[in-house]
Amino acid sequence: MFFRTLILFSFLTSTMLVYGSNHKNPPLFQRKFNETGFKYRGFINITEFGLGYRKQGPINSEEVLIELRTVNGYQFNYNFSLGIGLGATLATYGTSAIKYPITLDARIASGEGKNTSVLGISGGFILNSYLNPIYILQPTIGLRHYVSENTAMVISLGPKMLLQGNTTYYRNLTGKDVAFFHIVTLNFGFSF
Numbered sequence: 001m002f003f004r005t006l007i008l009f010s011f012l013t014s015t016m017l018v019y020g021s022n023h024k025n026p027p028l029f030q031r032k033f034n035e036t037g038f039k040y041r042g043f044i045n046i047t048e049f050g051l052g053y054r055k056q057g058p059i060n061s062e063e064v065l066i067e068l069r070t071v072n073g074y075q076f077n078y079n080f081s082l083g084i085g086l087g088a089t090l091a092t093y094g095t096s097a098i099k100y101p102i103t104l105d106a107r108i109a110s111g112e113g114k115n116t117s118v119l120g121i122s123g124g125f126i127l128n129s130y131l132n133p134i135y136i137l138q139p140t141i142g143l144r145h146y147v148s149e150n151t152a153m154v155i156s157l158g159p160k161m162l163l164q165g166n167t168t169y170y171r172n173l174t175g176k177d178v179a180f181f182h183i184v185t186l187n188f189g190f191s192f
Contacts, residue, residue, distance in 0.1 A: 039150045044081050046071040046105070048189030052091075052160055054182065065091040065160065065183050071105045078112035085122060091183075099126045101136055109144060118142045120156060134164040144191065152191040160185045 052065030066089070073083015085103040103124030109116040119141055126134040142156025162181040 039075060039146075039152075041075055041077055044071075044073055044075040044083065044191060046073075046081075046083070046085075046154060046189060046191045048154065048156075048187045050185045050187040052183040052185035054184060063092050063181070063183060065089060065185060067091075067101075067185070067187075069101070069103075069187075071103075073105065078116075079109045081107045085124070089126070099134070101126045103136060103138075114146045116144050118144050118154065118156065120158075132164065134162055137161045138185070140187065142187070150192065154187075154189050154191050156187045158185065159183070 047070045048068075050065070050067035050069065052063075052067070054063050067087055069085050069087030069089075071083040071085040073081055075081040083105050085101070085105045087101050087103075089099045089101055090097075091099065101124055103122040105120065105122045107118050107120040109118050111117075120139070122136065122138045122140070124136050126136065138158055138160045140156035140158030142154060142158075144152045144154050146152045160181075160183045162183075164181070
């Protein structure tokens with residue numbers, strides 16, 4: 001399942017990079033700025049709702065992820081934004097509790113105008129109650145559609161990869177365990 005997801009993600013990414021810019025927009029190095037009337041630069045807020053699902057293991061255990069996240073940062077030009085994301089995640093992997101991820105979020109748009117494809121990556125961590133961090137890496141591919149001059153709908157799809165290390169103590173013995181999760185997630189939200 002994980003390798004199929006990576007193959008699909010690689011295909012979508014290469015398709016976006018090859019066919020991402022439409023014929024009306026010249027290549028990145030030849031563009032003049034502020035031509036489209038949509039947000040060019042400034043502070044940005046992206047608020048997203050995400051759903052994730054996977055079925056894995058010999059007994060086909062199901063795992064579901066529900067996430068609400070906001071990213072505050074800066075859009076440097078039409079094509080690049082960078083921000084820090086805070087969220088709340090309810091997931092059935094590990095323990096079914098609400099977790100609060102902190103991530104660094106970067107997004108690159110393939111063009112400018114009302115509709116563009118977007119390639120993004122988020123990386124960060126979640127501190128759980130035992131102070132063993134859960135590391136997060138989530139590459140995404142998606143679309144950005146401006147509904148007004150400064151507001152856009154964003155939708156993205158990508159694998160969320162989580163790595164959790166647990167240290168257990170029993171008398172004078174110490175044990176370490178590592179768990180790796182990958183869940184395909186669909187995110188929908190707005191960029192302001």
